[in-house]
Amino acid sequence: MAARNSPLIADDTSDNELQKAMSAVASALADPSRVSILCALMDGRAWTATELSGVADIAASTTSGHLNKLLDARLLTCLSQGRHRYFRLASSEIAHLLETLMGVSMRPLSTPVSTTPSHLRYARTCYDHLAGELAVQIYQYMITEKWIEADGSGLTQDGQRELEKMGMQLNLRSKRKPCCACLDWSERRMHLGGTVGAALLSLLIDKQWLIRVEGYREVNLTPAGKLALQRCFGVQL
Secondary structure (H helix, E strand, C coil): CCCCCCHHHHHHHHHHHHHHHHHHHHHHCCCHHHHHHHHHHHHCCCEEHHHHHHHHCCCHHHHHHHHHHHHHCCCEEEEEECCEEEEEECCHHHHHHHHHHHHHHCCCCCCCCCCCCHHHHHCEEECCEEECHHHHHHHHHHHHCCCECCCCCCECHHHHHHHHHCCCCCCCCCCCCCCEEEECCCCCCEEEEHHHHHHHHHHHHHCCCEEECCCCCEEEECHHHHHHHHHHHCCCC
16 A cells, blocks of 8 residues: 555545646636736736626626636736726736737647738737737847747846847846747747846837827837937837
């Protein structure tokens, strides 16, 4: 008879817990209305249940059940402010998972023809960082200029210096990865995530090189932004 504290039993227990956790996430993603809610929250902001019911085109009572399911799966967090409750994605890792699933789901069997609206394909938010064709160009420039380490995990000294010259505030003590390559589901190439990706988006918005479109993930490039991004990142418009 195996001892109760046998490593084999411990491993089996860990495997079972992992399988249950993965099943809970898969179950939470298995409903189109819940997927609509998660996609709406990809803009990185917190939304009320009423706003999310409008996005998913479902009744308020139904929305409550869907939100509880997503909370139980730890895909969302709930913030209370006064009489209002706001929901947002639990972390940047959840956003990365969703962006990757979008890329897998959109993968065609034949030559790809993008059906993504052109304004979203060019520039949008991916949780707290920039996505789309513009983000892909910036990331490729940073790789070419060796602003990012060879393994993609962080900035080089040159990269840190150049971004700080632009006015970027970097929190390099964050527990989050400084840099990570995030698959762009419309471009099928990588854009920049992590702490640096979030700081870059904040910088571009603070300088008004990009402006958010209220209520969705779209961001627009301003005339000043066109000149600045051509100069700083070699962006081809």
